[in-house]
Amino acid sequence: MLTELLFRKLKVRDPSLSLEEGRVLEEAVSHCLDLPADVDLVCWGELVDVSTLVIDGWTCRYGQLEDGRRQIMALHMGGDFIDLHSFPLRRMDHSVATLTPCRVAIVPHGALLRISESYPHLTRLLWLSTVIDAAILRQWLMSAGRRSAVERMAHLVCELRVRLEVVGLVEGPELVLPFTQVELADVLGISSIHTNRVIGELRERGLLAWRGRRITIPDVRRLEKFAHFDATYLALEPLPR
Amino acid sequence: MLTELLFRKLKVRDPSLSLEEGRVLEEAVSHCLDLPADVDLVCWGELVDVSTLVIDGWTCRYGQLEDGRRQIMALHMGGDFIDLHSFPLRRMDHSVATLTPCRVAIVPHGALLRISESYPHLTRLLWLSTVIDAAILRQWLMSAGRRSAVERMAHLVCELRVRLEVVGLVEGPELVLPFTQVELADVLGISSIHTNRVIGELRERGLLAWRGRRITIPDVRRLEKFAHFDATYLALEPLPR
DNA sequence: CGGGCGATTGAAATCCCTCAAGCTCTGTGG
DNA sequence: CCACAGAGCTTGAGGGATTTCAATCGCCCG
Numbered sequence: 301m302l303t304e305l306l307f308r309k310l311k312v313r314d315p316s317l318s319l320e321e322g323r324v325l326e327e328a329v330s331h332c333l334d335l336p337a338d339v340d341l342v343c344w345g346e347l348v349d350v351s352t353l354v355i356d357g358w359t360c361r362y363g364q365l366e367d368g369r370r371q372i373m374a375l376h377m378g379g380d381f382i383d384l385h386s387f388p389l390r391r392m393d394h395s396v397a398t399l400t401p402c403r404v405a406i407v408p409h410g411a412l413l414r415i416s417e418s419y420p421h422l423t424r425l426l427w428l429s430t431v432i433d434a435a436i437l438r439q440w441l442m443s444a445g446r447r448s449a450v451e452r453m454a455h456l457v458c459e460l461r462v463r464l465e466v467v468g469l470v471e472g473p474e475l476v477l478p479f480t481q482v483e484l485a486d487v488l489g490i491s492s493i494h495t496n497r498v499i500g501e502l503r504e505r506g507l508l509a510w511r512g513r514r515i516t517i518p519d520v521r522r523l524e525k526f527a528h529f530d531a532t533y534l535a536l537e538p539l540p541r
Numbered sequence: 542m543l544t545e546l547l548f549r550k551l552k553v554r555d556p557s558l559s560l561e562e563g564r565v566l567e568e569a570v571s572h573c574l575d576l577p578a579d580v581d582l583v584c585w586g587e588l589v590d591v592s593t594l595v596i597d598g599w600t601c602r603y604g605q606l607e608d609g610r611r612q613i614m615a616l617h618m619g620g621d622f623i624d625l626h627s628f629p630l631r632r633m634d635h636s637v638a639t640l641t642p643c644r645v646a647i648v649p650h651g652a653l654l655r656i657s658e659s660y661p662h663l664t665r666l667l668w669l670s671t672v673i674d675a676a677i678l679r680q681w682l683m684s685a686g687r688r689s690a691v692e693r694m695a696h697l698v699c700e701l702r703v704r705l706e707v708v709g710l711v712e713g714p715e716l717v718l719p720f721t722q723v724e725l726a727d728v729l730g731i732s733s734i735h736t737n738r739v740i741g742e743l744r745e746r747g748l749l750a751w752r753g754r755r756i757t758i759p760d761v762r763r764l765e766k767f768a769h770f771d772a773t774y775l776a777l778e779p780l781p782r
Numbered sequence: 783c784g785g786g787c788g789a790t791t792g793a794a795a796t797c798c799c800t801c802a803a804g805c806t807c808t809g810t811g812g
Numbered sequence: 813c814c815a816c817a818g819a820g821c822t823t824g825a826g827g828g829a830t831t832t833c834a835a836t837c838g839c840c841c842g
Binding site for chain 2: 344345361363365366369370371373385387388389390391393394416417420423424425427428430431432433434435437438439440441442444445446447488489528532533535537539541
């Protein structure tokens with residue numbers, strides 16, 4: 301099922317999510333696309349009429365200044381609705397690109413419109429999705445504004461680990477983050493060279509092992525403590541919504 | 542009318558917003574509160590069951606690290622729904638405080654729930670509100686990650702000017718931003734001392750005059766060009782939503 | 783007139799950036 | 813099987829932006 305991971309993600313937040321609602325989600329998908337790494341899905345300024353759901357692979361949203369400085373504003377994995385906010389927003393204020401080869405599902409805004417007309421509870425859960433994205437964004441802003449580069453990196457790893465765990469894409473102490481150091485730099489708002497030194501420091505402190513794109517966290521609690529990571533913002537609590 | 546400014550804000554984004562929907566919004570308000578400056582409205586970790594709409598004054602959302610480092614994650618003026626995202630989210634992942642004396646309207650989540658059950662179009666516009674907040678957040682992240690402190694300040698001033706203009710709170714070249722330099726520093730993610738120097742630089746460059754909390758922008762376009770400001774992200778386009 | 787908050791200025795220190803090079807790994811073609 | 817190329821990772825050194833520490837100043841308000 302294409303919306304399996306999304307369903308799992310929403311179900312964690314509100315266990316009352318029904319099978320019928322799951323079916324409605326599944327039927328909202330018009331078709332799938334397989335994409336190579338490093339291609340733009342949508343560009344800044346476009347008027348869009350579909351939203352995109354990641355089935356497999358990693359995508360990012362990013363903005364760019366005239367001189368090329370780039371900031372990645374979100375990372376999306378399987379089960380994430382990359383572009384759900386484009387449904388109310390319509391006009392893109394940033395671009396979306398694949399970071400790895402990806403399979404994505406296309407959901408026409410028309411289908412979302414019908415959901416919003418007939419399935420208020422499911423609509424609230426989709427709304428919740430965009431609101432959790434915003435909560436993640438707030439933490440990234442907190443990181444960029446007030447955390448040192450090392451804390452920032454540690455916090456990012458903690459966040460991605462939990463998000464992967466929620467959809468069942470990670471178990472145990474190891475996770476795979478298939479990003480280059482340039483990409484990580486654009487996430488953290490630092491230079492790629494400093495990214496490298498930051499990884500070195502985390503290694504030296506024994507907080508994690510980082511071989512290629514495979515990360516092993518010997519003691520998750522210790523890393524989370526170091527990063528001042530608190531998962532409250534990910535809204536993992538099962539609550540009626 | 543309490544929801545006058547909010548109505549105006551939404552109407553800009555979707556002119557099809559009806560008077561009936563305006564009435565429904567107005568009736569969602571349970572009561573008003575008058576608050577002094579510098580008090581917390583909601584604190585991190587609380588489970589909330591009301592959302593708050595600013596009628597008059599400035600509020601902010603902020604997060605804080607153990608050692609006191611603070612990051613302001615949003616600034617809200619009259620007409621802004623501070624806490625609308627708390628309706629799907631329920632648990633606060635940050636705090637909300639007044640920056641000036643404020644009048645706010647309280648909207649119980651129960652009323653929002655009824656709106657979401659019966660008024661899908663209005664619901665989408667409320668959803669849009671939270672999504673615009675997220676777009677603003679993305680620009681702040683862009684600023685924190687990739688813009689220099691001076692550009693960041695210039696960009697903030699441009700943004701607040703446009704947002705004030707949309708709800709009719711500013712006309713002409715002058716605007717009032719009643720924040721201390723410490724507060725501005727916590728918005729921009731820099732130190733208050735550097736904030737002072739940054740203001741000095743903008744003054745020297747002749748981009749704006751900054752007397753107390755009263756700012757005069759001699760040439761808006763020139764400031765916007767300097768800040769690389771593009772209002773697309775504020776979704777000012779009238780579109781069906 | 784004094785107290786206090788906020789703004790301003792200076793100087794030294796720190797974090798992170800840029801420039802520049804070398805290194806490692808992987809895939810490819812001969 | 814090896815040479816080579818290219819991408820990504822690593823390291824060093826110097827410079828710049830911003831921070832921190834420490835005063836001083838100005839102004840509003842009691």
